[in-house]
Amino acid sequence: xxxxxxxxxxxxxxxxxxxxxxxxxxxxxxxxxxxxxxxxxxxxxxxxxxxxxxxxxxxxxxxxxxxxxxxxxxxxxxxxxxxxxxxxxxxxxxxxxxxxxxxxxxxxxxxxxxxxxxxxxxxxxxxxxxxxxxxx
Amino acid sequence: xxxxxxxxxxxxxxxxxxxxxxxxxxxxxxxxxxxxxxxxxxxxxxxxxxxxxxxxxxxxxxxxxxxxxxxxxxxxxxxxxxxxxxxxxxxxxxxxxxxxxxxxxxxxxxxxxxxxxxxxxxxxxxxxxxxxxxxxxxxxxxxxxxxxxxxxxxxxxxxxxxxxxxxxxxxxxx
Numbered sequence: 001x002x003x004x005x006x007x008x009x010x011x012x013x014x015x016x017x018x019x020x021x022x023x024x025x026x027x028x029x030x031x032x033x034x035x036x037x038x039x040x041x042x043x044x045x046x047x048x049x050x051x052x053x054x055x056x057x058x059x060x061x062x063x064x065x066x067x068x069x070x071x072x073x074x075x076x077x078x079x080x081x082x083x084x085x086x087x088x089x090x091x092x093x094x095x096x097x098x099x100x101x102x103x104x105x106x107x108x109x110x111x112x113x114x115x116x117x118x119x120x121x122x123x124x125x126x127x128x129x130x131x132x133x134x135x136x
Numbered sequence: 137x138x139x140x141x142x143x144x145x146x147x148x149x150x151x152x153x154x155x156x157x158x159x160x161x162x163x164x165x166x167x168x169x170x171x172x173x174x175x176x177x178x179x180x181x182x183x184x185x186x187x188x189x190x191x192x193x194x195x196x197x198x199x200x201x202x203x204x205x206x207x208x209x210x211x212x213x214x215x216x217x218x219x220x221x222x223x224x225x226x227x228x229x230x231x232x233x234x235x236x237x238x239x240x241x242x243x244x245x246x247x248x249x250x251x252x253x254x255x256x257x258x259x260x261x262x263x264x265x266x267x268x269x270x271x272x273x274x275x276x277x278x279x280x281x282x283x284x285x286x287x288x289x290x291x292x293x294x295x296x297x298x299x300x301x302x303x304x305x306x307x308x309x310x
Contacts, residue, residue: 021210021237026262052167052272065237066273069263094170094270 021065028075029068035079042075045084048101049074049091058101166291169270169278176204176284177268181258184235185243191232191258199282201309203231203302205254206266208238209246211274217293221253224299229306233257236266236274277302281309 033039046060051067059067059074070091077087091099097106105113171177180192196202205221207214225231233254235243243257260266269278269286279288279302288305290298 021208022242023237023239023261055165066263066266069237070267072262073264073267091267092170094267095167095272096170098167 023065025065025068026072028072028079030071031075033075033079038078039075041084042071042078045078045087046071046074049088050099050101052095052099167272168291169272169286169289171270171286172289174286176280176286177265179265179268181234181260181265184233184238184257184259185240185247188243188254188257191234191256193284195232195256196280196284197282200230201279201281201287201306202255203229203306204269204278204280205231205233205275206236206269206271206277207233207275208236209242210238211236213293214246214275215250217275217295218250218253220294220296220299222251224294224302225253227299227303229303230255234260234265236260236263279305279309285309 033042043060047058049059049070051057051059051062051064051070053064053066054062057067059070074087078084088100088102097104103109176193176196178193181190183190203224221231231253233256235257238259240259243259271278275293277290277294278286281287287309290302294302
């Protein structure tokens with residue numbers, strides 16, 4: 001029991017280093033846009049943008065300050081009437097395809113789409129030939 | 137039994153081997169900026185602390201190449217690169233600092249403790265300039281030529297061995 005208590009105490013002391021700022025979040029980091037349609041567009045976009053600090057999360061998912069600043073950018077740009085895809089393109093220009101989670105067929109990624117289709121075709125061909133053999 | 141029976145197993149083993157190999161490879165967390173070769177986006181930021189000068193895009197268009205250092209007082213690697221920035225300053229390089237999400241009193245404390253290599257220090261409270269130039273963390277250092285074009289990006293803290301590279305990039309940007 002006392003060992004468990006000791007473990008818990010050690011865990012509670014193991015706080016992460018304060019390598020983060022103490023500034024308040026950006027105005028639109030956590031505040032939704034007043035127009036529900038614009039907020040929905042912003043939300044859809046934010047869910048498909050990568051947080052650069054915490055690279056396995058979307059900026060919609062992350063509480064990192066930089067993700068908050070990116071949400072702020074997304075929301076103010078969409079509130080100003082920018083098209084969500086234009087905002088995505090703005091970020092992709094700066095950080096590459098890496099920043100976008102949305103699957104994109106490009107010169108590099110086309111095998112990812114072509115190979116599964118090819119495998120399905122091969123499987124279908126094998127199946128058809130076997131069924132025909134069994135029938136005969 | 138035909139050898140072809142084993143083919144799927146070999147394919148699977150090959151795939152497994154590839155996946156295992158990739159898992160042991162170190163992950164590169166750095167995201168390079170796509171803005172190299174592009175003009176510095178427009179900005180005009182206030183000073184980060186009392187007595188400092190703010191920074192604007194126009195400051196970079198007087199014909200002199202400069203370093204643009206993205207940093208913060210709350211960033212630990214920024215302490216590690218402070219001596220290197222000091223050496224660059226001693227070599228006559230003008231360094232413009234942009235403090236990300238920082239408080240004036242914290243900036244002042246950092247500069248008093250670790251030295252002030254900057255000709256200008258601006259504050260970027262919303263990471264706006266950081267996002268606009270494609271920087272994904274602190275510290276990062278950009279070489280800006282005398283016409284305000286981004287020429288080179290150094291990711292992470294500047295180590296001793298990086299100083300000659302940065303000086304060479306500045307020379308190239310002349």
